[in-house]
Amino acid sequence: MAKRNQGLIIILTIGVFGILNTEMGIIGLLPAIADHFEVSVSQAGWLVSAFALAVAVSGPILPLVLSGIDRKKIMLLVLGVFVLGNIVSIFASNLSVALIARVIPALLHPVYCSLAFSVAAASVSEEEAPKAVSKVFIGVSAGMVIGVPIANFLASAVSLQIAMIFFAAVNLLAFAATLLFVPALPVKQRLSYGTQLSILKKGLTWISIVAIILLNGAVFGVYSYLAEYLQTVTKLSANTVSAVLFLFGGANIIGNIAAGKLLTNHARKSLFAFPFALGAVYILLFFTGQFTVPMAILTFIWGILAGIGANMNQYLMMSSAPEAPDFANGLFLTAANLGVTIGAAVGGIWIAAMGTPYVVIAGLLSLLFGLVAIARRNALFTTARQHSK
Template structure:
């Protein structure tokens, strides 16, 4: 049973990697895409920003709509749509066609990722669920930080089309593995839409959503400009910047593994401590970011904490509405995308107004507000428990 569960989780991690890679991988080839379609780089950026916007909008609704269908069937449907969308992207000669071929799969993105987290958690005992989810998160981290340099390398050494073939191949492998090795997973207890939507009437759900938006803003408000920071503040050459980004990505994956153990051991303390730990790193970044050796150390710790943060975000929303896991995971995905958008926008604003070094303040401000949301949720949760105990007595 353990081997079968491990195989299932591994396949879902590959599937999540393929889907996130499709979303984020084009960042590394945006200039090539702009040239290929004869559009500006800013217009080519719609391939990223519009994808993220669609994910943010469809995050809560699409997992809800598909929550009653056999999970293997849904996974195959989503992976199949991504394969078809990527194949169209390979041969697209028109920018509008390429954009449509990405936007349509983006609607289905939250369905697969939500299911992957839900199925991973359900495949093991409740105590071991954070570890199982953290393994799926390795696919998320790899898709975000490994797919970009791989796609860029393939495009520069072969062709733009071959980079798109890479996206297609990963999704196709996940589709075939799901078809052959994932068992049928019919939904035994179908929750009504009303039951799942009722989670939104809970104050702790909204406080969890706000916390995740702010925590993700704290991470991506700074990370989005990490390369620019290293270039202008640390004065690293381009090859060193590439190496540091790779180090950050590797540390991010290590953070996912650590997160599973931390959340299994003591989830509440881990969540409360996270903003303070990341805040300390940002203070060090502000004070010592101009020095090469401290920057290398900061990057490793920062990457580990960012990996931990993704798992904490998922746990915080999921634990606020355990009665509707698919819907809760959809809310988590939507919250993360909203947080990323807000953080990146604020980071750009701070850089343009007061300078690149001060982008760290976006992270610190978001962490302070995020901590307030976390403590408010803990307070509300304790009040609800007290009321429940009095009612029982």
């Protein structure tokens, strides 16, 4: 049983990597796509923003609607749609076709990811659930930060089409592994829509959503401009910037592994410590970001904390509404995407107003408000547990 569960978690990890790789890997291809379709880079950027918007919109809806269907069938459906979308993107004749080929799979993105977290958690004991989820998050991190340079390299070294084939190949691998090695996963106790929607009546759910938006905004409000920071403040070459971004990605995966242990053994302490730890990194970055070695060290630590933070955000939502895991994970994905969008926008405002070095202020303010939200959330969580006894 343990080996079967481990194999299932590995397949889920590959699946979320393929989906996040499709979402984020396109970032490194935008200049090539703009040239291919003879449009501006900003127009090509709709391939990123429209995808994120579709995820945010469908996050609270489709995981709820499809929550009663056999999990294996849903996994195959989502992965199959992503494979088809990738194939259409390879042969797309214009930007509009490419956009449609991304938005349709994007609507199913929250379905697979919320399901992956739920299935991973359910495959082990309640105490071991954070560790299982943290392993799936490795695929999320790899897709977000490693897919970009890989796709960029393939497009530069071979062609844009080969880079797009890479997206399709990963999703096809996950589809084949799911079809061949994952057993049927029927929903043993189907929850009514009303039961799942009832978690929206809880103040604990809403304060957790606010905390996730603020904490994810604190990370991505600064990370979104890391490449620009490294170029304009640290004065690094393009190749060195790529190396530092890889460093962040590797550290992110380490953070995912560490998060499983932290949330299993010291959840509440870790939640309170996170804003202080990341805040300290941002303050040091502000004063030493112009120096290469300190910047590299801080980026590594920052990457670890970002990986831990992603797991903490998912834990915040799931521990608030364990009675409706699929719907709760959908809400988590929507809140996380809103955090990225709002954080990046606020970070951009600070850069426009004061300059690139001051983007860390946006992160620090988001962390401050996030700490307040965590304190309030923990108070509500304690009260809820006392009432349940």
